[in-house]
Amino acid sequence: xxxxxxxxxxxxxxxxxxxxxxxxxxxxxxxxxxxxxxxxxxxxxxxxxxxxxxxxxxxxxxxxxxxxxxxxxxxxxxxxxxxxxxxxxxxxxxxxxxxxxxxxxxxxxxxxxxxxxxxxxxxxxxxxxxxxxxxxxxxxxxxxxxxxxxxxxxxxxxxxxxxxxxxxxxxxxxxxxxxxxxxxxxxxxxxxxxxxxxxxxxxxxxxxxxxxxxxxxxxxxxxxxxxxxxxxxxxxxxxxxxxxxxxxxxxxxxxx
Amino acid sequence: xxxxxxxxxxxxxxxxxxxxxxxxxxxxxxxxxxxxxxxxxxxxxxxxxxxxxxxxxxxxxxxxxxxxxxxxxxxxxxxxxxxxxxxxxxxxxxxxxxxxxxxxxxxxxxxxxxxxxxxxxxxxxxxxxxxxxxxxxxxxxxxxxxxxxxxxxxxxxxxxxxxxxxxxxxxxxxxxxxxxxxxxxxxxxxxxxxxxxxxxxxxxxxxxxxxxxxxxxxxxxxxxxxxxxxxxxxxxxxxxxxxxxxxxxxxxxxxxxxxxxxxxxxxxxxxxxxxxxxxxxxxxxxxxxxxxxxxxxxxxxxxxxxxxxxxxxxxxxxxxxxxxxxxxxxxxxxxxxxxxxxxxxxxxxxxx
Numbered sequence: 263x264x265x266x267x268x269x270x271x272x273x274x275x276x277x278x279x280x281x282x283x284x285x286x287x288x289x290x291x292x293x294x295x296x297x298x299x300x301x302x303x304x305x306x307x308x309x310x311x312x313x314x315x316x317x318x319x320x321x322x323x324x325x326x327x328x329x330x331x332x333x334x335x336x337x338x339x340x341x342x343x344x345x346x347x348x349x350x351x352x353x354x355x356x357x358x359x360x361x362x363x364x365x366x367x368x369x370x371x372x373x374x375x376x377x378x379x380x381x382x383x384x385x386x387x388x389x390x391x392x393x394x395x396x397x398x399x400x401x402x403x404x405x406x407x408x409x410x411x412x413x414x415x416x417x418x419x420x421x422x423x424x425x426x427x428x429x430x431x432x433x434x435x436x437x438x439x440x441x442x443x444x445x446x447x448x449x450x451x452x453x454x455x456x457x458x459x460x461x462x463x464x465x466x467x468x469x470x471x472x473x474x475x476x477x478x479x480x481x482x483x484x485x486x487x488x489x490x491x492x493x494x495x496x497x498x499x500x501x502x503x504x505x506x507x508x509x510x511x512x513x514x515x516x517x518x
Numbered sequence: 519x520x521x522x523x524x525x526x527x528x529x530x531x532x533x534x535x536x537x538x539x540x541x542x543x544x545x546x547x548x549x550x551x552x553x554x555x556x557x558x559x560x561x562x563x564x565x566x567x568x569x570x571x572x573x574x575x576x577x578x579x580x581x582x583x584x585x586x587x588x589x590x591x592x593x594x595x596x597x598x599x600x601x602x603x604x605x606x607x608x609x610x611x612x613x614x615x616x617x618x619x620x621x622x623x624x625x626x627x628x629x630x631x632x633x634x635x636x637x638x639x640x641x642x643x644x645x646x647x648x649x650x651x652x653x654x655x656x657x658x659x660x661x662x663x664x665x666x667x668x669x670x671x672x673x674x675x676x677x678x679x680x681x682x683x684x685x686x687x688x689x690x691x692x693x694x695x696x697x698x699x700x701x702x703x704x705x706x707x708x709x710x711x712x713x714x715x716x717x718x719x720x721x722x723x724x725x726x727x728x729x730x731x732x733x734x735x736x737x738x739x740x741x742x743x744x745x746x747x748x749x750x751x752x753x754x755x756x757x758x759x760x761x762x763x764x765x766x767x768x769x770x771x772x773x774x775x776x777x778x779x780x781x782x783x784x785x786x787x788x789x790x791x792x793x794x795x796x797x798x799x800x801x802x803x804x805x806x807x808x809x810x811x812x813x814x815x816x817x818x819x820x821x822x823x824x825x826x827x828x829x830x831x832x833x834x835x836x837x838x839x840x841x842x843x844x845x846x847x848x849x850x851x852x853x854x855x856x857x858x859x860x861x862x863x864x865x866x867x868x869x870x
Contacts, residue, residue, distance in 0.1 A: 314740070316740075335739070336739045336740055337739050337740075337742050337743055337744045337745075338744075340739075340740060340741060340742035341742050346740060348737075348740075352734065352737045352740075353734065353737065354733040354734050354737065354738075355733060355734070356733055357730065357733060361726065364726075365726060365727070365730050365738075365741060366741045366742075368723050368726070369727075369741050369742035369743055370742065373723045374724060374727045374743055374748065375723075375724055375751065376722055376723040376724060377718075377722045377723075377725075377755075378718055379722055379723070380525055380526055380718070380721055380722065381721055381722055381723045381725065381726045382526055382721070384723065387723075423741060427742070
């Protein structure tokens with residue numbers, strides 16, 4: 263019986279009368295990559311926001327590694343082992359590539375309140391940051407200011423921040439959105455590398471069928487804020503409810 | 519060595535480096551190069567305003583937090599020194615206790631304001647500080663029994679810092695070795711140390727977090743930094759340093775009053791100095807404060823000279839009348855912000 267790293271129980275959020283996420287109970291195990299699919303407006307990103315804490319839940323709980331984190335702040339959740347990369351690139355635009363990653367390592371080392379030493383003198387933070395920057399193939403642009411990077415490179419850095427955080431639960435929100443055909447494989451390769459680690463859980467919101475097919479161990483389908491299907495990729499794809507509901511049109515268009 | 523003192527923040531522009539060195543040398547040797555009472559007074563004022571403006575830059579330029587209470591914190595240090603000297607009698611212990619309690623109180627008040635308002639949104643903080651600063655200014659002018667009201671407080675400082683005290687019976691370049699000279703160097707070195715300390719703070723891991731928060735507070739939180747805690751810490755630090763600058767100002771003037779430390783006008787001056795010098799650069803505070811204080815003190819004289827030079831030309835003498843100095847100061851600001859939107863330091867570094 264695999265140990266669930268992340269579990270949501272009856273997780274719900276209402277905005278006025280609109281139920282954006284409707285009683286989703288689902289658990290995510292270590293060593294498993296779960297793809298979250300569904301049409302636009304199905305509540306995928308809202309579900310992510312509830313888990314990582316950007317939005318407070320109206321009802322239900324989020325459990326991380328056996329602890330209730332429902333009432334915790336975003337930063338507290340991060341220190342507990344929840345890490346998220348964002349759909350729209352969300353970096354520190356006027357800082358350089360290395361500094362972006364270094365800040366994450368510094369946060370993990372809890373040295374943010376160190377006021378009287380030089381940031382550049384903390385070699386034990388800079389070295390691992392450098393390693394990660396090289397791992398995402400940005401090694402020759404460490405001093406480049408982020409706002410001057412190409413979109414694809416910014417997406418790579420987005421993933422690098424998450425790798426630097428090395429959380430128990432990795433959350434990717436369309437990691438290859440807007441990337442060129444040449445660049446996307448690098449990001450997917452990085453995610454595949456993460457998958458090899460059996461003590462981590464990965465959640466992936468994705469539209470592209472080919473990506474899901476190569477990476478996902480399991481698919482959950484959201485529809486109108488509720489959980490519509492859950493299972494291994496082949497079963498979910500074939501299931502009537504999914505085919506009839508919307509998948510036939512939406513996902514086949516995205517396929518290929 | 520230099521790299522360590524400057525916390526690795528070299529000027530990165532030849533012109534800027536030259537300006538900074540010139541300012542440092544002039545301030546360090548001010549009593550000898552410019553021996554007049556007024557010019558030494560201007561030099562001390564520049565030193566103190568550099569620290570005050572830099573502490574505001576720590577908040578605005580690095581933390582991205584707009585505060586209107588900076589003069590209030592400045593005033594707390596000044597009143598701290600004045601009150602302790604008044605009640606404990608002139609002495610270095612009174613100065614130290616006054617400065618320390620002023621700084622502590624300023625930090626505590628900043629903590630309370632910060633915890634109440636920074637939790638919500640940074641803009642809310644600006645409004646709260648405006649309200650609290652106005653309330654404190656009114657209180658200080660009303661509680662005349664304690665604060666001296668609008669008249670302020672004059673007080674005695676240790677004899678060792680006064681002109682009557684001679685520590686050597688010689689004159690160096692025509693300058694008497696007296697307590698006044700000691701007082702200038704007390705101000706100068708305290709300001710130098712405070713400035714270098716702030717330069718270190720903005721380049722520390724803490725300073726990097728502030729930059730990250732200014733750039734993208736949402737993501738800073740998501741990688742594990744409690745944004746509120748960092749903003750409040752920056753506010754407290756900045757308030758404490760402003761209070762220390764205020765304490766030095768009070769010691770220098772041997773007087774404290776609402777106009778010299780608490781006025782809204784002064785708050786706007788600080789804002790202008792940060793913007794003209796260049797936000798988020800620290801060195802901008804040096805350039806901004808120097809230019810501003812010099813203009814405030816000498817623009818009138820300069821206009822006088824210019825007005826006399828064109829006395830025969832119609833209209834020009836009226837425009838260059840010394841009474842119009844505020845008009846010209848305003849024109850200077852508008853021009854400098856128009857031509858240097860990133861401040862003088864930002865412009866100089868970009869041109870490199």
